Amino acid sequence: MDEKNEIKEKLYLRLERYCKTYTTSDPDSSLYPSSSNQKILAKMLFNELKKIGMKNVSIDKNCYVTAELPSNKKGPTIAFLAHMDTAPAAEGKNVAPKLHKNYSGGNIEINPKMGLFLNARNCPQLKEHIGDDIVTASGGTLLGADDKAGIAIIMTGIETLIKNPSIPRPNIKIAFTPDEEVGQGVKFFDVKKFGANYAYTFDGDLKGTIEVENFNADAVEIKISGKSVHPGTAKGAMANAARIAAEIVTAWPESMTPENTEGYDGFIMFDEIKGSVERASVNGIIREHSINKMKKMEKLLNRIIEEKREKYPLAKIEISIKEQYRNMKSVIDKNPLVLSKLVEAVRQSGIEPKLKPIRGGTDGARLSFMGLPTPNVFTGGYNYHGPYEWISLDSMYLSYKTLINLAKEWANY
Ligand SMILES: [Zn+2]
Structure with missing residues (x-):
């Protein structure tokens, strides 16, 4: 198997496993995290991070999973983040991911009995993905690639960095956070203790998209x-x-x-x-x-x-x-490197970056104002928060490449 297919398979197996774990957050809860089921995925990720060889792996009482990968070159400390919960807007229990290999341009059957099909008519964005391997749910639920794809990309990326110490990297921190979908994702996040200089959330949108502006x-x-x-x-x-x-x-x-x-x-x-x-x-x-x-x-x-x-x-x-x-752009503008390195890392993956304003807020925006400049990187999916959600494994691979390139870009800086 070539390198790309090997990584795509790893990404798929992780995505599938995380999506099957029920982590819907609850906007009406007064608890933190808002739903206790998120702790089950947190524990899974904690064990997996240990197994692949990350250092200082921990879960705190607020369900923040953090870990560290020491540098092999000089550079600032950079961080990669993704959220563990899925949107309460759609059913997130009993998710059964479905892999549609080599999309031909016709109908993708999510669930024919329920009349759920994806095609270029109900989702023109699919036209750009002919030949890709597409993942959907299989009816009645969302997929949860928002943001379990982000977790799969980060986990697979750092695993590659650990296995290949010849790839230059600065000190890298990672964090998996709860409750993003109910707007509370980084409420108790201790930016100072985390100790990163720059961070990137891997959360959503089509290949090449970079988000540094929000409402x-x-x-x-x-x-x-x-x-x-x-x-x-x-x-x-x-x-x-x-x-x-x-x-x-x-x-x-x-x-x-x-x-x-x-x-x-x-x-x-x-x-x-x-x-x-x-x-x-x-x-x-x-x-x-x-x-x-x-x-x-x-x-x-x-x-x-x-x-x-x-x-x-x-x-x-x-x-x-x-x-x-507030719009994080003012913070990013004061830290231009966090964006220029990302633009370069996306280009190195072989695609042209698209800067897009977010019509909403992000955890990254909040973190930026808490002192940690945090643009958002695409994961390669679309139609989030509902039964038509889909993600391209080929785009996930490009996001994974972007992560590896970010490590290289920041090493020796
Ligand atoms: Zn998300």
């Missing part, structure tokens, strides 16, 4: 106190909080909603309205790549609120905006 994110809460009187004698005396809430939501321009924006364009999404005559509330999220544009959107929203205050003097309208997370 700035604020949450908005609007509270309205109305004035309730008998509707028969309400003229000039009533303020209907529910009606005011609805007016505020519809006053927001449609062109700045998630269903009408893409790429770099930001939005406000009102995702919860509760209301009666007496009291109403509107909650929403504000997302924009540019902090200036975000402040402009917030100004516009404040103007709408001001108009409603003037129109409804009997009501009391309060608005509060809270910071959620």
Whole structure:
């Protein structure tokens, strides 16, 4: 077997084993990690890291699995990270991965009985993957390549580095983290103790994709106190909080909603309205790549609120905006090497890197603001968080190559 097929087989066997392990996280839990089943995969990975010869392997009480591979050359300490949980948006129990070898361009049968097929019509991205080996689930569940592919890539990459000490490498740390999908992935992560200078998450997207920009994110809460009187004698005396809430939501321009924006364009999404005559509330999220544009959107929203205050003097309208997370680009810009080395490592794998803004947040963004600049590297999959999720083993191989090249790029730096 040639080197590529040997690695692809290792990647597949790992992906299959990790995907079969149930690790759905729970957004309603007050525990950390949010679901205890994540600890089972953590323990598995802990044992595997020891077996392949990693040093300082540990699991802490927050379910962070960490390990170290000492350098054979000088250089800063770099780190590779992936998350262990899968999205609560779809069933993650009893996942049965299915390997479709040498994709011919026709239908990929996920589950014919359930009517689940993948093809270039329902997923045009597949056109770029003719000849690839594709992995899907087999019906009713997600696959969980987000982000078990990341774990398989890191595990296989460091195994290669251990077995081939002639490949130059700096000091390398790795971390597998819980609860990314519920936005809590690095909540208790001790960046200082971890001791890396630069890090990379291996989490998602098609081959060649590099992510160093994410949304700035604020949450908005609007509270309205109305004035309730008998509707028969309400003229000039009533303020209907529910009606005011609805007016505020519809006053927001449609062109700045998630269903009408893409790429770099930001939005406000009102995702919860509760209301009666007496009291109403509107909650929403504000997302924009540019902090200036975000402040402009917030100004516009404040103007709408001001108009409603003037129109409804009997009501009391309060608005509060809270910071959620920030675009990591500002941190990456101050540490240009973390990106230039990655761009070079992707090129060395034989593909052209594609820098793409993330319409969301990442663990890497949080880590960047915690002092560890952390861009995101593709793993080669698509259609995450649902039964149509798929990943190309050939793209996973390119991601694996990128990891090896990153070690070489940073060695002797
Ligand atoms: Zn992910």
